[in-house]
Amino acid sequence: MSSIAKVPEKTLSPAETALEYENRTLNDPLFKVYVKKVQEQETIEWSPGLWDLELLTLAAFYYHPDLDIARAQWKTTLGGIENARSRPNPLLQSQGRYSINPAPELTPWYLQLFSGFVIETAGKRHYRIEQAKALSEASRARIGQVAWLVRSRLRSSLVNYLSALERLEVLKEQQSYQQDVLKGIQHRVAVGESSHLEATQTQILLEQIHLQIQEAERQRLENLALVAQAVGIPVDTLKELPLTTSWFDHRQPLFDISRMALRREALLGRADILALIQEYQASHEALKLAISQRYPDIRIGPGFLWNQGQKFWALPLDLAFPTHLSTKGAVKEALARRSEVAARFTALQAQVIAEVDRGYMAYEGALEKLSAADTLLAQQDHRRQILQKQLAVGELDRLVLLLAEIELQTAKLNQLDALTQAQQALGMLEDSIQRPLTSVRLLPEDLQAIPRLGQTAP
Numbered sequence: 001m002s003s004i005a006k007v008p009e010k011t012l013s014p015a016e017t018a019l020e021y022e023n024r025t026l027n028d029p030l031f032k033v034y035v036k037k038v039q040e041q042e043t044i045e046w047s048p049g050l051w052d053l054e055l056l057t058l059a060a061f062y063y064h065p066d067l068d069i070a071r072a073q074w075k076t077t078l079g080g081i082e083n084a085r086s087r088p089n090p091l092l093q094s095q096g097r098y099s100i101n102p103a104p105e106l107t108p109w110y111l112q113l114f115s116g117f118v119i120e121t122a123g124k125r126h127y128r129i130e131q132a133k134a135l136s137e138a139s140r141a142r143i144g145q146v147a148w149l150v151r152s153r154l155r156s157s158l159v160n161y162l163s164a165l166e167r168l169e170v171l172k173e174q175q176s177y178q179q180d181v182l183k184g185i186q187h188r189v190a191v192g193e194s195s196h197l198e199a200t201q202t203q204i205l206l207e208q209i210h211l212q213i214q215e216a217e218r219q220r221l222e223n224l225a226l227v228a229q230a231v232g233i234p235v236d237t238l239k240e241l242p243l244t245t246s247w248f249d250h251r252q253p254l255f256d257i258s259r260m261a262l263r264r265e266a267l268l269g270r271a272d273i274l275a276l277i278q279e280y281q282a283s284h285e286a287l288k289l290a291i292s293q294r295y296p297d298i299r300i301g302p303g304f305l306w307n308q309g310q311k312f313w314a315l316p317l318d319l320a321f322p323t324h325l326s327t328k329g330a331v332k333e334a335l336a337r338r339s340e341v342a343a344r345f346t347a348l349q350a351q352v353i354a355e356v357d358r359g360y361m362a363y364e365g366a367l368e369k370l371s372a373a374d375t376l377l378a379q380q381d382h383r384r385q386i387l388q389k390q391l392a393v394g395e396l397d398r399l400v401l402l403l404a405e406i407e408l409q410t411a412k413l414n415q416l417d418a419l420t421q422a423q424q425a426l427g428m429l430e431d432s433i434q435r436p437l438t439s440v441r442l443l444p445e446d447l448q449a450i451p452r453l454g455q456t457a458p
Helices: 015-023 029-041 054-061 065-085 123-188 198-232 237-239 259-271 273-293 324-392 399-435
Strands: 090-099 107-117 298-300 303-307 310-316 315-319
Touching: 029 054, 054 123, 054 198, 065 123, 107 123, 123 273, 198 237, 259 273, 259 324, 259 399, 273 315, 273 324, 324 399
Parallel strands: none
Antiparallel strands: 090 107, 107 298, 107 303, 298 315, 303 310
């Protein structure tokens, strides 16, 4: 019996877990196999040597621990199906009996043996299996939901990181022009053409730009760490990774996208809605199971009795009749549970509709703001070109052109803010339907498997 009851040893080692995390790399051969497999499924090609949102998303699917948790929970429900399929264990009963007034020539001891087999009635086993299957399907759907949340966090962090990175470049260029302006004003002060107050104000503006650069650098580093966390790898792995910003600068128009179509897609295809539908089905099967408990199970089996040298065979039949009161509580609880899931489903539908409307209108407004920022930037650039021509023919002081360059950089920062807000609003809209707006595909296949362990979906 000790060998049957022996549990395989499995210990947790914090040191080994931390070492495995620190050794994670995007050059993992199994990761390359995983990417190639997804590329063949989705017929998508990535530029060699450049990392975009989609490729980093696959890295997150490969490494992120939240998906490991969701997969483990799904496997637990698969075990629940096997458990639900099992039949009641047979019963073997042995009774030694003693007679207090036996005949003088007979022994007072005799033996009684009975075995019993339980036959479940009213479809109890079927309802139990169907309930377990529905719970397993709900858990499997939640893997897709967790996968989307992983991608959503990654996208948000990556948008903030690229925004801080581009802001840093623009601010450094603006700082260079401001330094030239300060030198020009200091020269004017030296020859008596400007006041010290003007030079001081210019110096203050330069210091403010310097503080903005420091803040942008802080945001860049912080968001780089958030990107690494969203992928599930150490931040040092990402520091030298070549990132492409083409997807960040892309403006997805809305003229060919219907808000009602997005609503319908979200209500029919979101993973959390599909999971709740399966959860409702499980609660319905649980109600059927509770009602079936009103019908008695049958226990039948042969028995043997040895009494005073006589041998008897028996075929006992046991029926335990549950009363209506004994099952009333379980039925009421199952019925209330089903009503609760139905109410949660209705609430989720209302939430999804609101999220689609909010995301759609937010992105629509962000695109309008971005268009206005593009127009302002174009106007500032046109003005700078005119001033450059005037400077070339000697009709303009170089200091005026430098100030125009600074205004142009300010317009670039405003455009960058508008672009960042548009990307954030686009992410909100994509979260409402749980798929990329620029692609009809949802998520890679076989999310149930752990690719870094070389597994395939059960």
